[in-house]
Amino acid sequence: xxxxxxxxxNNSGKPLVSVIVPTxxxxxxxxxxxxxxxxxxxxxxxxxxVNDGGEDVGGIISSFNDFRLKYINRKENRGKAFSLNQALExxxxxxxxxxxxxxxxxxxxxxxxVNALENETDCQVAxxxxxxxxxxxxxxxxxxxxxxxxxxxxxxDRFFMLYFNHVLHVSVMHRRDLIEKTGPYxxxxxxxxxxxxxxxxxxxxxxxxxxxxxxxxxxxxxxxDRISVQQRKNKQEYHRNVLAIRTVRPAKPWPKIQDMSIIFxxxxxxxxxxxxxxxxxxxxxxxxxxxxxxxxxxxxxxNTDMPNLVFVPVNPSSSITERIDAAIKKCEGHYIAIVPRGxxxxxxxxEKSLYALINSSIDxxxxxLDENVDGNWAVIIEKEDxxxxxxxxxxxxxxxxxxxxGISLRAPNYKEYPFQFDNIxxxxxxxxxxxxWLQAAEMYMYLAENxxxxxxxxxxxxxxxxxxxxxxxxxSLCSEINHHRPTAGTLLLEAKFRREEKKYNSAIELLHKAxxxxxxxxxxxx
Numbered sequence: 001x002x003x004x005x006x007x008x009x010n011n012s013g014k015p016l017v018s019v020i021v022p023t024x025x026x027x028x029x030x031x032x033x034x035x036x037x038x039x040x041x042x043x044x045x046x047x048x049x050v051n052d053g054g055e056d057v058g059g060i061i062s063s064f065n066d067f068r069l070k071y072i073n074r075k076e077n078r079g080k081a082f083s084l085n086q087a088l089e090x091x092x093x094x095x096x097x098x099x100x101x102x103x104x105x106x107x108x109x110x111x112x113x114v115n116a117l118e119n120e121t122d123c124q125v126a127x128x129x130x131x132x133x134x135x136x137x138x139x140x141x142x143x144x145x146x147x148x149x150x151x152x153x154x155x156x157d158r159f160f161m162l163y164f165n166h167v168l169h170v171s172v173m174h175r176r177d178l179i180e181k182t183g184p185y186x187x188x189x190x191x192x193x194x195x196x197x198x199x200x201x202x203x204x205x206x207x208x209x210x211x212x213x214x215x216x217x218x219x220x221x222x223x224x225d226r227i228s229v230q231q232r233k234n235k236q237e238y239h240r241n242v243l244a245i246r247t248v249r250p251a252k253p254w255p256k257i258q259d260m261s262i263i264f265x266x267x268x269x270x271x272x273x274x275x276x277x278x279x280x281x282x283x284x285x286x287x288x289x290x291x292x293x294x295x296x297x298x299x300x301x302x303n304t305d306m307p308n309l310v311f312v313p314v315n316p317s318s319s320i321t322e323r324i325d326a327a328i329k330k331c332e333g334h335y336i337a338i339v340p341r342g343x344x345x346x347x348x349x350x351e352k353s354l355y356a357l358i359n360s361s362i363d364x365x366x367x368x369l370d371e372n373v374d375g376n377w378a379v380i381i382e383k384e385d386x387x388x389x390x391x392x393x394x395x396x397x398x399x400x401x402x403x404x405x406g407i408s409l410r411a412p413n414y415k416e417y418p419f420q421f422d423n424i425x426x427x428x429x430x431x432x433x434x435x436x437w438l439q440a441a442e443m444y445m446y447l448a449e450n451x452x453x454x455x456x457x458x459x460x461x462x463x464x465x466x467x468x469x470x471x472x473x474x475x476s477l478c479s480e481i482n483h484h485r486p487t488a489g490t491l492l493l494e495a496k497f498r499r500e501e502k503k504y505n506s507a508i509e510l511l512h513k514a515x516x517x518x519x520x521x522x523x524x525x526x
Contacts, residue, residue, distance in 0.1 A: 018093030053077030165195035261333030
């Protein structure tokens with residue numbers, strides 16, 4: 001038995017879980033949040049509450065009289081990231097879980113995650129689904145629950161996670177020793193602090209999605225005091241945070257991600273070159289380093305704080321091919337992109353072709369970043385292929401050497417682009433908005449049959465079929481969903497169908513289940 005297990009009285013052999021609860025002036029909600037942790041079915045817990053310079057909550061902590069609670073009462077407000085790091089320094093558990101001070105765990109939350117990580121998967125990170133609980137907040141701070149919805153129930157997608165967060169922090173549990181690889185929380189961030197960490201975690205582990213609702217996060221109607229909401233109002237500051245997150249590079253090795261090197265191919269450094277470099281910084285979300293094979297005098301003229309720049313010194317009279325060759329020798333990425341000055345760069349400019357390359361089953365194939373535009377030839381290719389071509393045919397230019405080496409190049413087609421699921425989903429939501437419910441329903445079913453996220457898509461399809469008047473199909477889908485993972489919304493919808501069928505007892509039973517879910521009567525501390 002480990003020392004930490006002895007300290008926390010675990011005689012069952014179950015691993016210790018450290019739950020981190022940062023708090024700042026939310027005394028009204030903290031008691032219920034902590035109750036939801038202390039009344040977990042899983043008992044071997046260390047609960048670290050960090051007061052981020054707000055009103056002292058020691059009275060709330062002591063009222064529980066529970067040795068598993070550890071209180072850090074910091075007098076200075078330093079932000080959420082600092083609080084999380086301070087708690088991590090005190091964490092003893094094999095696993096780390098998180099809870100904000102106005103959110104709730106359901107009684108099986110910790111047990112569900114530990115069981116998955118210990119018995120169901122080799123992943124070192126797991127997450128569940130959460131209710132988004134819409135509340136009306138009275139002047140004295142009391143909250144009246146208006147509705148609960150599972151807004152997102154998304155299966156893990158590493159490529160998407162690099163672009164945008166799809167896993168809420170309250171739903172996550174991960175091995176504590178992963179922090180030694182990711183590094184601590186970034187205390188220079190003012191928003192998206194959670195995504196910064198989950199994004200870094202994907203470099204080292206897959207995430208295991210447990211399609212079960214085990215908690216909820218509050219969403220007040222009207223003005224909301226959440227950091228994630230308030231900080232988005234300052235668009236410039238929000239964008240600064242996004243760029244900082246997308247350019248972070250944890251220490252290698254990265255067992256789950258192959259690095260990318262971008263070579264900027266130019267024979268001179270001018271304003272157009274500067275604009276190209278700036279656009280690369282603004283629009284690239286896949287991990288990369290940007291290699292600049294330019295003269296020292298040109299490099300000294302660069303005035304930028306862009307991270308991940310690698311200066312490759314070359315003679316000012318060097319040709320483009322010589323500059324590319326010099327950069328290739330320095331590149332450490334598995335993939336190499338060659339980009340000329342003035343190449344048009346927009347959102348997912350390199351990731352479209354990169355994604356096609358990552359998923360290609362054809363050897364010796366590279367992808368153009370775009371169709372040839374006024375001679376601005378740009379390509380992405382595996383490093384070993386480009387090295388082979390340049391070693392075998394050094395007297396040819398890059399394009400000719402790749403052809404001579406038998407490496408085929410083409411632009412990816414639309415079906416090879418990333419985010420196909422999200423593109424179709426947005427189309428379906430647009431159909432909903434226009435009142436085309438049947439078209440939307442059919443698109444949701446197509447997604448359920450051809451992509452992941454089946455329960456999520458079937459839930460959306462059930463609502464759309466209902467709106468389209470296809471009640472039999474909607475009823476069948478609701479019944480299927482409620483058998484696997486009932487939610488307040490699907491219970492209410494199925495109750496409508498049972499009432500239409502004059503199965504009143506069944507309808508009443510479903511309504512009672514939905515009411516208990518919305519009111520939280522199934523939670524043992526209420």
